Amino acid sequence: MAMQIPQARGPLTEALFGALRSGSDDFYPVLAVGPVEGEDAALALWVLYELHYRGFDDVSDEMEWDPQLLRLRVALERDLEQRLRERFTSPQGLSVVEDFFDWVAEHDGASVADHVQRAADRDQVLELLRVRSIYHLKESDPVAWVVPRLGVRAKAALTELQYDEYGNGDPNRLHHHLYARGLEACGLEAAYGAHLDEVPLEVLEQNNAMSLFGLHRRLRGAALGHLAAFEATSSMPSRRMVQGLERLGLPAEIVEYYAEHVEADAVHEQLAVRAICGALLDEEPELADDVWFGAFTCLDLEDRFARTMLDHWGADRLGAGEDRREEVA
Amino acid sequence: MSAAFEHPDVVLCPGGPMLLRGDHVVEDADGVRHRTTRAVTAVCRCDKSASFPWCDGTHKVLPDRLRPA
Known part of the structure; x- marks a missing residue:
């Protein structure tokens, strides 16, 4: 048995989780939510990733490769990767x-x-x-x-x-x-x-x-x-x-x-x-x-x-x- | 052409443990025998492990002179 969709933590996860549970594959209203950060962005990305692991009892397995969800995932991933890279300084001369x-x-x-x-x-x-x-x-x-x-x-x-x-x-x-x-x-x-x-x-x-x-x-x-x-x-x-x-x-x-x-x-x-x-x-x-x-x-x-x-x-x-x-x- | 790779059964890690691949029985200084339980096992070489004869990473907090070669 897989898990249930968790509680939302902001406007993006409110919209995303509602859409995922609805069974619809129209995610344009979710894509229209403005830029978010913090827990809302991180939880949205976590749930999108989870579609590739074990999924959710209350979400169709078809959603794993939904193009609109992948588009949202890419936007969140770019933000995450950029923030991670900004904190990193490459060590010089080390093996x-x-x-x-x-x-x-x-x-x-x-x-x-x-x-x-x-x-x-x-x-x-x-x-x-x-x-x-x-x-x-x-x-x-x-x-x-x-x-x-x-x-x-x-x-x-x-x-x-x-x-x-x-x-x-x-x-x-x-x-x-x-x-x-x-x-x-x-x-x-x-x-x-x-x-x-x-x-x-x-x-x-x-x-x-x-x-x-x-x-x-x-x-x-x-x-x-x-x-x-x-x-x-x-x-x-x-x-x-x-x-x-x-x-x-x-x-x-x-x-x-x-x-x-x-x-x-x-x-x-x-x-x-x-x-x-x-x-x-x-x-x-x-x-x-x-x-x-x-x-x-x-x-x-x-x-x-x-x-x-x-x-x-x-x-x-x-x-x-x-x-x-x-x-x- | 596809190469044949070196894949030793015993690896001495610089400053760290000895890796053993496969099933082995290791006898410690008191004559007690310990059978390996995993595909690769790290055997302590610094003599400071609390899990002796297995490595528990303690070599990493020793000064250089006390680490194995």
Whole structure:
């Protein structure tokens, strides 16, 4: 079963969602809505992308390739890509394979995992699990679009990593299934997209950036750079998540999800940087700048997400102060 | 012409773990045996992993002199 169309967050999503539910294929009134930004634009794009993943129970599957909806999607995508590119400065003189981990260490930003490890209360952690579910319940799916667009070595390397994401053939080990089991064990709704109405703008943008990179062949370098940065900032934060979840006595199933990512992503970060991006750039060296763009976007969006959540919890100063004391010690 | 590619079973990552492809049993210094569970496994080379003998990324926070070659 797929999800239902979420609640609108502004004039564009009001018009778009009404039209999608109506069953009509006339979207000219939606295209006539003036330029929008923020959550309204991000949610509209998220829903248009979702037509390509699992769809909606209350929208016809025919809408996936509707030309008017694609036209709207392109306009929203151009805005998103332009905003993401404006934040990015290309690193000069760095090699992706040799310098990636040091570059990530220099650019890694605010961390919700640090707060979960040390200070978060149960309600904050459950909220984090809900808002993270928008991605974790389709974990690795956005980068799967990239597979047919790669040369031989990069394709083999990406599917070697994705085989692990998808459970090595065992559905019980498939990562987004592990997450769903973790949510259920915590007493949370685990249906795909169930918590969309409560996610902040930053979650929608994180999701949209991954779909943008995954669905456009010209952005395959950014998709794989994003993947590499995501994997390279997962293993140790996952360990901190495990410690925080255990501190709060949360169920073994959700601890297991993060424990799996400690070891899996210690493998995946090596594969993503050396095998996947390395092979991509051997085959298509002109994509190096896009790899960095995707990597930067991953770190930048996670930093913005973390700041939003830490501000929302009144937790930002505590985390930063403790980090500094740890460095002095 | 289509090339044959190098695809080693064991990869030493500079400053990081050893990647093992395939099924293996790794015996640690105490004689305890650990079977791999995934298609590619990262074996700790810095001796600081909390998941020893598997890598948990800890090498990345070590000073250069403590990282594996």
